[in-house]
Amino acid sequence: MDNFAALSGGILRNIVATKSSAENPPSAKPPAKPQARSSLFVGSTEKAFQVLEAFNGQHRHMSMAEIARNAELDRSATQRLVYTLEKLGYLRRIPDSLRYGLSSKVLRLSYHYLRSSDLIERASPYLLDISRSLGETANLHELDGHEVVFLARFPGRHLVNIDFAVGYRLPAVFTASGRAILSKLDDAQRRAVIAATPLRPVTADTETDPQVLLSLVQEAAHKGYSLAMNQTMAGDIAVAAAITDDQGLPVGAINVSVPTTRWTVEKAQDQLVAHVLLAATSISKSR
Amino acid sequence: MDNFAALSGGILRNIVATKSSAENPPSAKPPAKPQARSSLFVGSTEKAFQVLEAFNGQHRHMSMAEIARNAELDRSATQRLVYTLEKLGYLRRIPDSLRYGLSSKVLRLSYHYLRSSDLIERASPYLLDISRSLGETANLHELDGHEVVFLARFPGRHLVNIDFAVGYRLPAVFTASGRAILSKLDDAQRRAVIAATPLRPVTADTETDPQVLLSLVQEAAHKGYSLAMNQTMAGDIAVAAAITDDQGLPVGAINVSVPTTRWTVEKAQDQLVAHVLLAATSISKSR
Structure with a gap:
């Protein structure tokens, strides 16, 4: 891991930070303990977030004992932190009941984060335009460690289900957006992200071979976009391109996501790639 | 405040909890310190959230000194908590730079909260239907203390600006949704919420007289819905009705929000009230 020492920048710092939790499934577990404990590190703060993150969808309402188990904390720490939170x-x-759940106050932080995001502000008009002109769903992603995070979603006119995608995470290398973002990083950085990713398939078609994943990122670098089918959702084709800063470093990606019931790979290449590339280029220049 | 002792249920607990921070503007400040400190209370956890909540939109990226000032913490505590976070x-x-900002990891908690919300799941089909059939924006609100929180927003076809409303808060008594929710509470509870609200106007037209606000809630109780114009946004008419549980207690409210450029109060009463009432009743029964 010594090659990390030479790297700099926000994304890379996140990759380094993520390495320590590479053995954890994405989104499922509280953060792994930092390896080198500084005297500055406030352990109870980490435990407070372990408690909050224990409420992770599968666990909506929990008793004190369930919270302790899922947060991997002892009863006494759990009791103090639940009381405090x-x-x-x-x-x-x-x-x-004797059970607890998250309260709407947790929405405050995400509200402030989303409101303060330059990237969302700059990308939204383009995403809205794509979603309207194509009638399909356009998404904005950001890389965080080895995962891409949904920052915004503009549903197309075929919307059937309501979903609250913002904040959802997927292993970056399994997604068109993630591969597009990685394609703007150097080889060592790409390999670091792949190495940090738990390579468990999400669908029956998820590509998990590290060498193949690396070659898909290289292909995205060559073409300027990335296309993924059935990698994180069966029946989904996604076309993505990276948004870059003034140094050419990736700050995020946009994708258009379409169902295989109405689209083929050929049709997506013909009709989506140009839109996505134009939008990504425009957003990159819009700062 | 002794009448609180006789009250029970989630909303009331929140109202009680909010009383101690009545002097703070909504959403602007870290939580006031609980009055009676139990030995169970972990002070550093409170400070960690003071640091996170200091990043509140006006303050997007901050130096250590700015964080300390806005979180109202000393330099040493700030340094430890920023390091930890x-x-x-x-x-x-x-x-x-030497500045810090929120990271996308804060979206995890809101994602889990929104995903786990029964209310959102039940209300979404009705909100989508309203938004589509009327072509106007439909919102879902929840009461938290003296504030209503946006849980979901379904934009109508006239959408011009992109906004990320989820997590946004407004003083409940200033909003149609808040008045509709309060109309399902008893007189003491209504008064408690009004007493807990910092009565600072949001627009030039915001009603801030506690007696008038109480009578508007009473009117909502009588009519079964609430209508508010220009109270929290100039040029906005909102029509709201409460969603109740099997005991008739409010769990939230839906509203339809329309611009005064295309709507009048009379037209809203004629064309919106029936939709909102039907949807609120249907959602209430859908559990």
């Missing part, structure tokens, strides 16, 4: 308003007691 | 991935160092 309830007092602060981030957890709430479910009426007429 | 950066290690945990919730804050990130802005490249080539």
